[in-house]
Amino acid sequence: MGHTIFPAFCLILLLLFGNCAPSKSSYFGETDWQAVDMEGNAIFLGTTDKELLALxxxxxxxxxxxxxIPALNYLFSEIQTKYPNRALFLVVDPYQIVDIPRTASWTEAYEKGKTRMEKEVKERKINLPVLFMKPPFEVKEDFLVTGTPETLLFETKPLxxxxxFIGALSEESNIENLKKDPKVNFFRHEFGMNSL
Structure with a gap:
């Protein structure tokens, strides 16, 4: 008799609690985050076809x-060649990088930010794509991102x-040192690129 009660009890528990597990959800409104790339294309981060995103x-x-930047370029190159279901972007808050008031139009902030970032990309030899984040994203004390550099890792579907990661992933510039850098390797582990 005990053998029939146990499976029935398990079935009742499954029916009662099986659908109560929390589903994936966003915590910071990131499913609505939008950006514009250097070419002016709108990017909706919540509808990407990638499995993982790093911003x-x-x-x-x-x-x-x-x-x-050398660490980011190194990681971007590896992601591009070996992990097509992942993406790494350099993102900026255009209002913050050109120091204009938040009351200015986003288009003005984007145009000025784009001019500044075109110069940065060239002078600093940035290889990864740049995205200009639209509100409500901003770098400020009472938001998710309080300073730079910071690297955010996202699962998708939903975002x-x-x-x-708060602070630089690494300040190493030598590839051999980057391959051994503990924080870079921890990023690679967290981003599903290898095991520790």
Whole structure:
């Protein structure tokens, strides 16, 4: 008799609690995040076909951001060649990088930000694509991103933040050193590129 009660009990528990598990959801409204690339194309991060996204938040006035570029270029190259279901972007808050009031139009912020970032890409040899984030995204004290550099890792479908690296991933510029860098390898692990 005990053998028939146990499976029935398990079935009742499954029926009662099987659908109560929380589903994936966004915590910061990131499913609505939108951006525009350097060519003026609208990018809806919540509808990407990638499985994982990494957004590195950059500012032209941030020295650790400059020092991090070799690490980002190294990771971007590896992602491009070996992991087509992942993407790494350099993202900026255009209002923050050109120091115009938030009351200015987003189009004005984008145009001025684009001019500044075209110069940055060339002078700093940035290889990864740049996205200009639209509101409500911004770099400020009471938002998800409080400073730069910061790298946000997202699962998609729906877009949901699952890890946040604060500070530079690495300030190494030598490829051999980057391959051994613990924080770079931890990024690679968290982004599903290898095991530790």
């Amino acid at each position: 590195n938040v950059y500012s032209p006035d941030c020295v650790p951001c400059w020092k991090e 949901r933040l699952y890890y946040n």
